[in-house]
Amino acid sequence: MSNIQLIIEERAADIGNFLVGRLLPFKEKRAVGPFVFIDHMGPAKLKEYQNLDVAPHPHIGLSTLTYLFEGAIMHRDSLGTEVEIQPGAVNWMTAGKGVVHSERTPEYLRTTDKILHGLQIWVALPKHLENCEPSFTHIEAKEIPQWVQNEVNFKLIAGKAFGKKSPVPVHSPLYLIEIKNSKSTTINIGSALYGEVALYILEGSIIDDGNRYDAKQILIAKESSLCAFEMTENTTVYLFGGEAFPEEHFIFWNFVHTDKNVIEQAKEDWKAQRFPKVPNETEWVPLPEIKGFK
Template identity: 65%
Template sequence: MQSNVGLIIEEKAADIGNFIVGRLLPFRQKRAVGPFVFIDHMGPTCLAEYENVDVLPHPHIGLSTLTYLLDGAIFHRDNLGNAIEIKPGEVNWMTAGNGIVHSERTPEYLRREDKYLHGFQIWVGLPKELEQSEPSFHHINKEDIPTWEENNIKFKLIAGSIDGRKSSVPVHCPLYFLEIRTEAKQTIGIGDKLFGEVGMYVLKGTISIDGKEYGSHQLLVAKEARLCEFETNGETTVFLFGGEPFPEERFMFWNFVNSDKELIERAKSDWKDQNLESFPKIPGDDKEFVPLPDLPNFKAK
């Protein structure tokens, strides 16, 4: 029987300033999975008392960001005035639309002690008609994330909709981001509940598909979502994400995503010039910012 695994993407290190993450998307052979255009796996790592996450104020357009933590804490601020700490099991959902600026830092009370950090930073493209919408931000508490158990398999629907269940995260297009945990060997046939394109990330343990074993730090992209079936080999945690791809191509430069390259070029110019009408300062975090990357010959792709 031919395998349903169409592509295997190995997690690769990426430097986001003073922190190294494992980048899963985009990949040269696969720029997106459904509406998901960017996925970073943060950690797991222990930061010493002198090490802190300080992602300085930076802009986005044309996308929604999803931050989901498994361990640790990050303090979010944005130019809409939101200032909130995100903890394990919670979700920060920020829609950039026509432009937003935010920062992510270690909370003040943790900055002088050892701490752990583990989670995901995800970008989801916006439907074309919403790429120029007004920006917004939502924080979703962990008790508002749907969880359930079937046949000793634990499910958590972090975002989107699946099989009649819906997450509280206010997504803008058909998608799903699902956590699956098992403590013993299990066969999981879930393809009849999926749609569009689907990717699978093995966080812990191993899985088997058509007799072949796959471990952590690998992103598997299925040829057909409806054929998604796998076997966990004991205590295992996997994440499934996907949904309907957009009919138009999405282009990306740095933190900007859009179906229109001219809007990306405009955002580049506005951020370089620190145009405060397009990208206002963040209340309480307005002293620093990440400069536009010096890539003069690099265009959105």
């Protein structure tokens, strides 16, 4: 019997000067564990005159996780951080009560052809940490736990699973796992996962209970303990999830919180430019005209 409860197809979304594939939130599934938002960026082939330029914008009540497959992004934030992220590394920014950041093509790449491809993820914070002080952590690719089992490559990008722990400083029980193979393999996760679990197919395909599922789909599992599937050759998937929060988290634009009043105040503060500034940045993204919450 299949363990798949729901299938979510990647949907195109415009984030200003860049087109992405939106995976979460979805009308029938607002979150998977603490994961409330996932965008698949690219793969985008950018000409010498095309660059990623996401001007300073705010966040509250969440942690952002940036993970690249190809390319590079220069991150700058209101904490004074200025760091370039490259493939395999992790940028983990906890917004808490409020942080502002920009994401741009690094200066040395701005006049050359390049490729940008990766994941942008938001993880909601537990209620007691929603208004914490903001922080930023950069984890190099070599620090991420990785291992090979039965000729299958695993990476524990964030959280705890398989008796291992990623150095990414998460705030609740969760996991984000990369699995890659070169030849057809059956994967049986057993009891390594917990809470809610989903599988995102980046490339290749998987087979579950005789059904084939292809790239750009998220499969939501009924039970984490029944997570078993066949990966066809040259497939890359991401397992993610964890313990769900008891409280509902609301999303408006870049703001996530359990209290809508806090989000309303954040909207007013951003319009009045009362958030902290990103050093050496003068642009800022205006508050969009959106009705209601995601």
